[in-house]
Amino acid sequence: MARAFGIVTSSGTHIKVEGMQDYRPIGAFSFLGRYRAIDFPISNMSNSGIDRIQVYVRRKPRSLAEHLGTGRHYNINSKRGKLQLLFSENNAENNIYNTDIAAFSENLEFIERMREPYVIIAPSYMVYAADYAPLLDAHIESGADITLLYHSVDNAREAFLNCDVLNLNKQKGVESIELNRGSAQKRNVFMDTYIMKKELFIELIRKARKISSMYTLPQIVNASAKDLDIRGIAHRGYFAPLTDFKSYYDANISLINIKTAEGLFSNDWPIYTRTTDSCPTQYFDGANVKNSVISNGCLIEGTVENCVIGRGCEIKPGAVVKNSVILSHTVIGKNAHIENQVVDKWVRVIHENKIIAPENHPGYIRRDDTL
Numbered sequence: 001m002a003r004a005f006g007i008v009t010s011s012g013t014h015i016k017v018e019g020m021q022d023y024r025p026i027g028a029f030s031f032l033g034r035y036r037a038i039d040f041p042i043s044n045m046s047n048s049g050i051d052r053i054q055v056y057v058r059r060k061p062r063s064l065a066e067h068l069g070t071g072r073h074y075n076i077n078s079k080r081g082k083l084q085l086l087f088s089e090n091n092a093e094n095n096i097y098n099t100d101i102a103a104f105s106e107n108l109e110f111i112e113r114m115r116e117p118y119v120i121i122a123p124s125y126m127v128y129a130a131d132y133a134p135l136l137d138a139h140i141e142s143g144a145d146i147t148l149l150y151h152s153v154d155n156a157r158e159a160f161l162n163c164d165v166l167n168l169n170k171q172k173g174v175e176s177i178e179l180n181r182g183s184a185q186k187r188n189v190f191m192d193t194y195i196m197k198k199e200l201f202i203e204l205i206r207k208a209r210k211i212s213s214m215y216t217l218p219q220i221v222n223a224s225a226k227d228l229d230i231r232g233i234a235h236r237g238y239f240a241p242l243t244d245f246k247s248y249y250d251a252n253i254s255l256i257n258i259k260t261a262e263g264l265f266s267n268d269w270p271i272y273t274r275t276t277d278s279c280p281t282q283y284f285d286g287a288n289v290k291n292s293v294i295s296n297g298c299l300i301e302g303t304v305e306n307c308v309i310g311r312g313c314e315i316k317p318g319a320v321v322k323n324s325v326i327l328s329h330t331v332i333g334k335n336a337h338i339e340n341q342v343v344d345k346w347v348r349v350i351h352e353n354k355i356i357a358p359e360n361h362p363g364y365i366r367r368d369d370t371l
Helices: 040-046 064-069 100-106 109-110 132-142 198-211 217-224 245-254
Strands: 004-009 051-057 082-087 120-124 127-130 147-155 164-168 175-179 187-197 230-234 239-241 288-290 302-307 319-324 337-339 342-343 352-358 363-365
Touching: 004 040, 004 164, 004 288, 040 051, 040 120, 040 127, 064 082, 064 217, 082 319, 100 198, 100 217, 120 132, 127 187, 132 147, 132 230, 132 239, 147 164, 147 175, 164 239, 164 363, 175 187, 175 217, 175 230, 187 239, 198 217, 239 245, 245 342, 337 342, 337 363
Parallel strands: 004 051, 004 120, 051 082, 147 230, 288 302, 302 319, 319 337, 337 352, 342 363
Antiparallel strands: 120 187, 127 239, 147 187, 164 175, 164 187
């Protein structure tokens, strides 16, 4: 699909995943043991035939840059394709001027150089599978100025509270974009995914900078709703925005269920990631594993139930780990009990600690900690 280039955006300052985001951007978050969150939008673009992709990074770029590398593992055409990391000069976490529009404006020359007439913009902090080729076809055929992707939900009062929602008319025209404030159960959650002509995108960037230094892309699109033909297209399948700590935990745990996972993964739509040459996981006498996703290179001697376990973890004899997301290279020592937790990378729980959080309020153990 050489008619469009791709842009993968970083999360706005209104999105905060407590604890984990102190060490890396959301796009670099480990997801389901072996992936990173950013693998999903880049794989969607690569599978859709988009082989020129810009990735915008705001702060703490090291882990994301290491994971992305040259982009070869995303099956991007090595001759004509390119994965390009672009950085924002203003990378302060809570600075009001640290917006997506500011990042686009600072890198406007790289957008202008793109040869493709259309741009598809997707977030690094939302997990879903989508073929952008038919979406681009539908956009062009409709004659719309902008097409936005949305997902209809019936639990918007208690979930998706850090997301924007679309107000649509009967013809699926977008009347406005607003923050989900939990006022209604049924809402059309905006997936922060846009399709438009490159020239219109550049025009919106310049227009937004003139109106306000704080403007974001959703705000300028919303402000232009009366003047432009903006339409929505519904998404089907699995959708998980990683917009707070609980949503990250819930998304990982939900995909332990095979039927749920089938809405995201399929044989004809691979999700690419950087792989390692680690050996298969070893299960020793006394290991008891139920309903869990276990990554490569682990040593399992204890009990694991309803968990996601990252690469290279060790669960020692007598240890019990339940309803938890354990990131890579973590050691859960003898007779330790971990329940309803997100345990960050390189943690060592070695003192027979019992760490249990309430079921609806998962806890967090910070990276490199020893307990």
